[in-house]
Amino acid sequence: MGKTIQEINEKIRQGKAVVCTADEIIGVVKEKGLKQAATLVDVVTTGTFGPMCSSGAYFNLGHSKPRIKMGGGKVTINDVQTYAGFAAVDLFIGATAISEDDPRNKVFPGKFSYGGGHVIEDLVAGKDVRLTVTAYGTDCYPRRALDTWVRLTDMNEAVLFNMRNAYQNYNVAVNLSDRVIYTYMGVLQPRMRNANYCTAGQLSPLLNDPLYRTVGVGTRIFLGGGEGYVVGHGTQHNPGVQRTKRGLPKVPAGTLSLTGDLKNMSPRWLRGASFVGYGVTMTVGVGLPIPILDEEILHFAAVSDEDLVAPVVDYSKAYPHCQPEILGEVTVAQLKSGEIMVDGKKVITAGLSSYAQAREIALTLKKRIEAGTFLLTEPVASLPTPESGYAFKPLKERPWEPPTEVSDD
């Protein structure tokens, strides 16, 4: 009947585990049927490589002589702003951070040529980066300024920490207006001349485990070329959205928060990205292994691009103004064909998430498992499920008003 994760790990240790990538498994299930394939296959590996803005990294830099307290001061790496509101030499840099001097969109559209994502890429590439600190000085941390080269190997801890990665499904972006718009979904030509999508489709981690039956807190994963772990559900996790008969969300739904040791990672799988007119971000490589514990889990993991639907959204009006309307639904198979039909109009498609590199991640993870160097973990807690009632809410805006003056009389 079913298998346990311990049994699968025993097979991995013995080099006997049968591993398929999420695209290979589709054919295996078609050929052998669900029942036989579920007995045969132990693990399905997934992958995704796309821009993920809620990513970042924290560092402990070690103490200078004399000591300096970065918290409450101002710290930049390669001129990019970081957050230092912690103990003396702990620091966080976000993927979308930029230099105070970056012209941003003052000359539209801005180039955003360097930012937090690029700093992280440079660090994992082993490059020297310039750290500058101005601090206020205390009796115990007297130093007020620091300007030095640092590199990853010299740091104490260097940890990738991403609040939200691996979105389960994503919008297809179009532009209904009369001018070119520059968005985080790329450059969108007027009057719907192109449609940009961002999903790894049948390789996507959470689309292969749509009800979060195997993924949970503590799941070991491929992250940025090295290994990482699922911290829990990511920000904006929204499991209760409308789903297809197969349990696949029709709009963006679940997300993951991920972490891992940056020192094991590679610049091939953590890439700074510059979206003209929008900003900087980081493209992150994530691969989730799915233990095939039973037929139902395999049924979900055998999802194909034809089964997956994504909503087409206007980024000139509906998205910026938080209006819920969608212009239609298309399948990932249609998106990958190069053109879709929206409102009876043929629209050229282009991707932002790399299917080719997602496939390489799934294959790399497969090889690591086959080689016995990557063991599966039991999740220590589940993610909020579609039935949990957990939902993503908009901001309840309560505008601040200046206090009314009270007369002394």
Added chain:
Amino acid sequence: MPKKKVVLNFPPHLIDQPVTYKLITDHGLVVNILRARITPNEWGRMVVELSGNGGQLEEGLNFLAEIGVGVEPLAKEVKWLEERCVQCTACIAPCPTHALGVDRSNMTVSFDRELCIACELCLNSCAYRAIEMSFE
């Protein structure tokens, strides 16, 4: 008919000269202008596809060299840096000539220099600066 796609760099003193006219009338070339930027007192730049029979093409190019127009092959000015490309395919939609193409069987991107007209539309679509164009 032999064809050649080249970038012509015009020094400021030639901006007001009918160079293209001479290529057509004196040298019998077919001049297909793909892009042009001419500003008074500055270097002008024109991307053209030249075609002509027999030695006409070579004669035309010699004429350009003699009068001081810089001729560069287009391929030298447009670079697709494969190692920077992540195969996301974002550049495919804006490319009007399909110089940037995608193999749908494995979703990998390729670049065909011969088709590129250096329109620069791909530059803003690439978040990884995988396409470089050097002008001037």
